[in-house]
Amino acid sequence: EVQLVESGGGLVKPGGSLRLSCAASGFTFNYAWMRWVRQAPGKGLEWVGRIKSKTDGETTDYAAPVKGRFTISRDDSKNTLYLQMNSLKTEDTAVYYCTTGKDWGQGTLVTVSS
Amino acid sequence: QTVVTQEPSLTVSPGGTVTLTCDSSTGAVTSGHYPYWFQQKPGQAPRTLIYDTSNKHSWTPARFSGSLLAGKAALTLSGAQPEDEAEYYCWLSYSGARVFGGGTKLTVL
Numbered sequence: 001e002v003q004l005v006e007s008g009g010g011l012v013k014p015g016g017s018l019r020l021s022c023a024a025s026g027f028t029f030n031y032a033w034m035r036w037v038r039q040a041p042g043k044g045l046e047w048v049g050r051i052k053s054k055t056d057g058e059t060t061d062y063a064a065p066v067k068g069r070f071t072i073s074r075d076d077s078k079n080t081l082y083l084q085m086n087s088l089k090t091e092d093t094a095v096y097y098c099t100t101g102k103d104w105g106q107g108t109l110v111t112v113s114s
Numbered sequence: 115q116t117v118v119t120q121e122p123s124l125t126v127s128p129g130g131t132v133t134l135t136c137d138s139s140t141g142a143v144t145s146g147h148y149p150y151w152f153q154q155k156p157g158q159a160p161r162t163l164i165y166d167t168s169n170k171h172s173w174t175p176a177r178f179s180g181s182l183l184a185g186k187a188a189l190t191l192s193g194a195q196p197e198d199e200a201e202y203y204c205w206l207s208y209s210g211a212r213v214f215g216g217g218t219k220l221t222v223l
Contacts, residue, residue, distance in 0.1 A: 035212070037160075045152070045160060045203050047212040061210040064115075097159060101150060102171055104159045 002026040002103040006096060009108030016088050016112070022081040022098030022105055030054060030076040035101060036083050038094035038110075048072075048083070048096070065091075088112045116140055118206050120215035125223055126194040134218045135186040136204035142185035147206040149187035151180055154217075155200045163202075164189060194222050 008020040022034070033056070036048040049062040051072045060072050071084040081098050088110075095107040117139040126132035136149060143149060151164040162171050164180035167187065177193045187204055199222045204215045 037214075044201075044217045045154075045205075045214045047205065047214055050210070050212070059210075063211065099160075102162045102165055104161060106159050 002100070004098050004100070004103060004105035006098055006105045006108040009096065009110045011111045011113065012088055013114055014088060014090055014112055017084070017086045018088065018110060020083040020085070020096055020098075020108060020110070022083075024079045024081065024098075027100070027103075029074075029079040032100050034072075034074060034081045035099050036070075036072060036081075037097045037099055038092075039097070039107075040091070040094040043094075046094070051081070085110070116208055116213050118204065118213045118215040120202075120204060120218045122216065123219045123221065125221045126191065126198075128194055128196060128222055130194050131190065131192045132194060132220070133183070134189040134191075134202055134204075134220070135183065136188070136206065136215050137186045138206055140208070143182060143187045143206060145182065147187070147208070149180065149182075150205050151178075151187075151189045152203045152205070153200045154203065160203065191220075196222050198222055 003025045005023045012018050033052050035050045038046050049072050052059045069087045073082045090112050093112045097107045098105045119137040145167050149167050152160040154160040163174045168180040179190050181188050202218045205212045
């Protein structure tokens with residue numbers, strides 16, 4: 001059974017940083033292209049970015065609102081996906097989900113507020 | 115900026131059929147956009163119903179199907195059940211990036 005478990009969310013001040021993790025199990029993580037998706041309170045889903053597998057170059061792509069501030073990385077030895085978020089803004093407040101596209105985690109809430 | 119458009123809301127009768135669509139501001143949606151469809155119920159994480167236009171996840175009920183229809187991606191629900199009331203999102207692929215539609219709130223009434 002595929003499991004994706006996000007962690008690391010919390011309250012952070014504007015301009016601050018936070019690192020989210022997503023622990024994966026039940027599938028061959030090192031072959032998977034992984035994504036982060038977020039959902040602001042009461043709003044729709046927003047694609048944040050994607051990292052390819054190491055064999056496909058571990059290339060990353062980001063949505064325009066987070067490009068240059070967020071970094072996606074992976075540790076295949078730990079079956080874990082990361083999202084490093086810097087220079088956080090109030091509009092980054094959202095539930096952050098990791099997903100393979102086919103399977104989703106339950107999400108972790110990030111609140112950016114002073 | 116690429117915009118993906120979905121119907122904001124639709125209503126279907128129990129047992130009825132409804133088609134949700136996913137349109138691209140760049141032109142016709144093709145299989146090369148790798149359309150996905152997701153279902154989200156209040157307070158829950160999304161779950162994937164359809165990937166790569168028409169492929170079903172292991173848990174996708176048979177009454178859901180995906181296709182391309184008149185230049186759009188389409189999700190058809192045949193034989194709607196009360197538990198199908200939810201928000202439905204599509205996403206399309208654009209050179210590595212994905213863009214979500216705004217979602218369709220489906221009411222079964």
